Every structure is written in C-alpha cells, then in structure tokens.
Amino acid sequence: MSTEPATLPSPDVTLPRHLFLKIVTLIKDHETTRTKPEDAAIRLFEACAPENQQLRDSLRPVVLQWLEVTDWFMRKAHDSGKVDADCDGNEFRRQFELFELALGALVRGFFATVEGLDEILEDANS
C-alpha cells in the first residue's frame, strides 16, 4: 500500500508582501553597490597612472594578471579549511614577488622600474 500523498506539494512558497518587498530592496542595493573586482583594479591602475586611461584596453592583460595574484592571496585569506602549514612556501614566495613587482611598477616612477624591464629586454633580445 502506497504511503505517498495523492498530490505533490506545490514548489511555490508564499511570502507576506512586506517581506517580499524588503528582499527586493536588499537585492537591488546589493547590485548597485557591488563592484566587480576588474573594475576596481582598473580604477586602481588609472588612479596611480592617469595616462593609463588612454590605454585601458591595451593594459587589460596587466590588470588581469594583477587580479590573478590578488585572488590567490584572497583565497588564502579566507577560511578554506586548510592550515597555514599546507601552503606551498615556494608558491607563496612567487606570488608575493609578483605582487611586489606589480605594485612597485604601479606606484614608483618610470625610471625607478625601467631597470627591471631592461634586464628582461637584454636577456630576451640577446
């Protein structure tokens, strides 16, 4: 003998009207205040170097790499169920160096960072 009810329960949930409106307002607020990480990174790059505005599309690969690095640290900063000892020390060092390089290039003047580029150019062009 079947124990199932004669009809399936409705998938809809009935909400009081005032509660529904509060939820709608909350979602709208969230959408309007939310900033995409890429937009925030672009603003950072252009605040440090206003001339970057002229080359926003061309510099996108640089911004995306910056985001990859910062995302890596974000993932470490939030609880992932792992302890610090699980973190690969070499990878941590590599990511930190990249972060430091990128930040240095962004906030220091052209002549302070051109040496690093010259090293790469000399090696690659030789």
Add this chain to the structure above:
Amino acid sequence: MKSWKTPTPEQVTKAVALLGHAEQYRYFFDRFENPLWIEPLETKGFFSSPPQATQDEERGTIGFPLWPESRYLARMAARAPEAVLKIILQIPDTDNIQVHTDLCDAALAISTELAAKWAEKETKWVEQQKNLYFLLPEKLGALVGHLAKGDQIEVALRLVRSLLAVLPDPRSASKTSEDEAYLLPPEPRSRFGTWYYKQILEKNVPDLVSAARENALTLLYDLLDSAIRVSRSEETDKGTEDYSYIWRPAIEDHEQTHSYDLKNLLVSAVRDAAEQIARADPTYVPALVEKLERRSRLVFQRIALHLLRVFPDAARPLTAERLLNQRLLDAPWYQNEYRHLLKNYFGDLSSEERERWLGLIEEGPPTQAKEGETVVPEQSEQKKTMWRRERLAPIVDILPTEWKNRHPEWVEGLVAPTDFRPFSMVVRWEYGDSPAQSPLTNSVP
C-alpha cells in the same frame, strides 16, 4: 641565422607585472626583438585590443593612437611570419589607421602567399572606409606591388580595385537647392590624396600590369570610366561624350595637363599600362586597340590612336584604317591624336590610300546645318577652307606638289604646327581671344 631564447612562463609573468604604466608598456614593446615571445604574450591577452580612433566632435578632430603591440608584430613579421599572420588575422576590426599601417608593414615583410590572406581581410575593410590617412595608402600600394610580384594576382587586383576606387563628390549629395547644381561640376574623389594616388599608379600598378596584363588594364579602364561618370551630372551624361579634349587636351604628357586631377591621372595610367603591355608584346597592339575602341567614352578612342602612333609597326593596317575614317578625320575631339598619327604615318600610306585621304579633304567636312540656322554660302566656304587647312597643316611639307598646285588656297602660307591640340584652345590660351592674333587665321587667304 640568430637563435632566440624561448621565454619561461616566469619570465613572461614577470615582464607583464612590470607593465603597470603606459610608459613602461610602450618602452617594453618598442624595444622588444624576440619573436618567440609572441605566443606567450598572446596567451596573456595581448594583441587582442587595438585602440580605436578617437574623435572629438566639439573640436572636429580625429586621433589615431599608436599601438606598440602592432609595431612589435610588424618588426617580428620577417622572423616569425606564421605566428604573426595567425595573430594579425585575429585582431578585431579597428578604425585606427596607425594599426592598419603597422599590420600592412607586417604583410609586406612576409611571403606573398601569407600576405595574401591578410590582404583579403584588409580589402573588405578598405571598401568600408571613406578616407585613408597618413602613410596607409602608400603602404597598401606597396602591398599591391608585392602581391603582384609574388603571383597573388587575384588578391592584388581586388585590393587595388578597392584602394583606387573612385567615389562621388560629397558636394553632390549635399546640394540643397536647384541653383547649387550650377555652381561647380562634380569632382571625382578617392579615399586619399591625389599625390598618393599618383604614386600608386606610377610605382605599384606597373607591377600589377606586368603580372595581370589584360585584367589590370580592364580594371584601369573601369576606374577611368567611373571617374568620368562621377564628374558628370546624370542630366548631362550622354554616355560617350566626356569632353576630354577640354580637360585632357593631349593624351601624351603635356604642360597643360592637370597632373593631380583624378581623371587625368587615370588617363595617364591607362595610356602607360597599354604602352607597357605593347612594349612587352607588340603583337598584342591590335587587340589593345580593339579593346580600347570597344569602350564607349571618347577618351578611349583617343588613347587607341595614341597607341597606334607609338607602336606603328605593330598595326600598320589599323593605322591606315583610322586615318581614312571620316568620323576621326572630322570630329574635333580626336584631332590632337589624329593629327600626330597623320603627321607620322601619312608618308607610309600606299599611294592609293593617300589618294583616298586627299579625296576626303577635297570633299570637305560633312555639312550639317543646325536647326534654324541659315547657311550663307560664302561663310560656309570659308569654314570649309578652315577645316581643310587645319587637317592639311600637319603634312603640308610632304603633300604632293602637283596636289598643292591644284589647291593653292588650302595650303598657302600654311606652316606645319608642332602642337596638334584643337586649335581653338591654343588661340584662346596663347594668343588671347582675338582671332586676328592667331597665326592660323592670319594665314587664311
């Protein structure tokens, strides 16, 4: 051959991390010479976002920012042609002329087989442009020559057709009232300045003519035809009439030819291309003459006469036929080329042909009184004498003495001219408006 170091992923990532400033980005790409970085940099997202042209509506200006990435690709093209081609075919469309100039430089540095693939894409883009600026026309012209020399003839023809396309005068479209229609005749225009247009016709089109011969010539015929059609209003364009004897008094080079007028440039280009083909293969002259004469505009017939003069041995029977053609003998618009031909080859005609020609002169011009015009016999006779003297002048020195003695009034005081353009033009420009000042009318008895 130099061997380049393949970059490690760490090196590429480190380099990208250092490009946070526009100056660093430019510095890096302007100095980079290693072609093996192309692929890793592409993987990082470079070469996919060319800067667009920047327009300032208020100031009415337009700017074309340089793109260091395309300049790097242009430098690398000779070293890594396949890799560069793969990328330049994928670069999204841009209205930035500087980027197109760099990509054209890249295409010029690679084999014609590879360059043809980019040229196909570029041809479609050129067709959509109203204007091409800076060095791009010159570079695209060089690409036409490059493709032609490398046997990519069809691609070269398509590219040059869109590059040299004749466009209508924008003033024609913006006419707002009936009166404006009478201000200035429409002027054909190209996508760029006529100086570059001339350069391409003189420097690059000859390579295409060598490779494509008749197809290149047909293309030039079409362009000239378009230029004439565009310069005429629909109401006044009667199909064959082109008034070329006014804007092009002589098919050969002449000081009165406007050298930077599109129609004139194309007349010279058709003439030079026909001569080039005839020089390479003189047996082709009759076919060239026939094709020119099949075109409806009068200027093509004039170029055919010019060709017969320059290559006399290639088509003697055709020369005799043209000299004995009543229409060519009579119509003023053919006279410059006709008289040159007559002067050079009357002596070579057979005695029977010479007799026939002199017979046409004795008959005089076809008399066609205009509607409502009363023909006064004395005036009519004077006009006929003028007509005969004009046509006899080029050969006055070699006319049979017996014939001259029979018609002294037609040859008396006649001096063989050195300039065969329609006389009325010479009189007006060189001697003022008074017929009394003309050496020709002075010599009429």
